[in-house]
Amino acid sequence: MVASESPSRQVLCPVAAALDVVGDRWTLLIIRDLLRGKSRFSEFRQSVEGITTTMLSDRLKRLEAEGIVDREFYSEHPPRAEYILTAKGHGLGLVVGALSSWGEEHCEHDLTLISRDCGHHVVPVYQCTTCDEPVPRSSVRIIEAG
Amino acid sequence: MVASESPSRQVLCPVAAALDVVGDRWTLLIIRDLLRGKSRFSEFRQSVEGITTTMLSDRLKRLEAEGIVDREFYSEHPPRAEYILTAKGHGLGLVVGALSSWGEEHCEHDLTLISRDCGHHVVPVYQCTTCDEPVPRSSVRIIEAG
DNA sequence: AACCATCGATTTGATATCTAAACTTAGTTG
DNA sequence: CAACTAAGTTTAGATATCAAATCGATGGTT
Numbered sequence: 001m002v003a004s005e006s007p008s009r010q011v012l013c014p015v016a017a018a019l020d021v022v023g024d025r026w027t028l029l030i031i032r033d034l035l036r037g038k039s040r041f042s043e044f045r046q047s048v049e050g051i052t053t054t055m056l057s058d059r060l061k062r063l064e065a066e067g068i069v070d071r072e073f074y075s076e077h078p079p080r081a082e083y084i085l086t087a088k089g090h091g092l093g094l095v096v097g098a099l100s101s102w103g104e105e106h107c108e109h110d111l112t113l114i115s116r117d118c119g120h121h122v123v124p125v126y127q128c129t130t131c132d133e134p135v136p137r138s139s140v141r142i143i144e145a146g
Numbered sequence: 147m148v149a150s151e152s153p154s155r156q157v158l159c160p161v162a163a164a165l166d167v168v169g170d171r172w173t174l175l176i177i178r179d180l181l182r183g184k185s186r187f188s189e190f191r192q193s194v195e196g197i198t199t200t201m202l203s204d205r206l207k208r209l210e211a212e213g214i215v216d217r218e219f220y221s222e223h224p225p226r227a228e229y230i231l232t233a234k235g236h237g238l239g240l241v242v243g244a245l246s247s248w249g250e251e252h253c254e255h256d257l258t259l260i261s262r263d264c265g266h267h268v269v270p271v272y273q274c275t276t277c278d279e280p281v282p283r284s285s286v287r288i289i290e291a292g
Numbered sequence: 293a294a295c296c297a298t299c300g301a302t303t304t305g306a307t308a309t310c311t312a313a314a315c316t317t318a319g320t321t322g
Numbered sequence: 323c324a325a326c327t328a329a330g331t332t333t334a335g336a337t338a339t340c341a342a343a344t345c346g347a348t349g350g351t352t
Binding site for chain 2: 298299300301302303
């Protein structure tokens with residue numbers, strides 16, 4: 001089940017809440033490709049490894065319903081849409097980046113993360129929003145919000 | 147299907163490679179709780195929202211097979227194991243953190259990320275491995291590795 | 293010794309989800 | 323006008339997941 005929790009079951013953890021939306025086999029691959037500038041059904045069909053048209057159609061609908069993409073029609077007859085990431089959708093860039101970084105380190109691959117500015121390799125790290133200092137991964141805790 | 151791609155299908159993208167391992171409904175929730183210090187079957191059963199024993203048992207096996215957790219027996223008869231994150235498993239902390247951060251911003255929740263050092267709220271950001279400077283999310287690209 | 297509880301699962305039958313492949317609709321190209 | 327493309331939908335069958343019961347080993351209780 002994706003993005004369709006029963007309203008009775010409260011999800012108090014933001015990780016669980018996020019995974020209710022993107023915690024399946026396909027959603028984050030579609031978002032990866034949206035981040036790479038793809039926008040059309042046929043592009044995702046080609047670039048999302050092994051996805052079926054049924055799944056792609058379904059996931060794009062869910063993403064629109066969640067406010068992660070906007071569907072914009074560039075033709076009315078026949079209906080032809082392109083999918084654009086919203087700000088909420090762009091926020092998932094770091095999730096995809098963190099997966100990419102882990103995949104680079106621990107799996108077989110062919111791609112890598114770079115900065116468009118300096119051209120160097122980048123990695124995700126934690127940063128304190130108050131001190132603006134980097135925080136080592138081992139210091140980070142998930143706690144109940146006050 | 148998790149963590150069991152056919153050997154014929156090459157996964158060249160590290161995001162896809164990572165999602166082959168952790169791209170399902172439960173794995174990252176188990177890793178979240180391993181990061182919070184839980185280690186036993188019965189603990190995960192209580193803390194992973196809505197997981198069945200079947201799924202938990204299966205996912206722990208996969209995680210061990212992938213080298214993400216070590217299974218250590220603290221009793222031989224009956225066999226009683228606890229599950230400890232490997233270095234590879236700890237590497238998924240930033241994936242969980244990025245999901246948490248996104249969930250905090252965009253979903254209902256009750257928890258938050260803080261630094262154990264300064265006690266402040268932290269977020270994941272990109273950093274250049276060469277310049278040691280933060281890199282804005284919008285500057286980061288996935289490209290073919292040279 | 294008989295009974296109950298706990299832990300870490302496995303088994304079973306029902307249900308939900310996903311897949312592959314064919315089909316649809318409307319416009320476009322040769 | 324036949325073939326092709328884009329963006330899906332439909333259908334039937336395979337696969338994954340679920341809830342609930344069960345299991346085996348041990349420890350505690352009466």
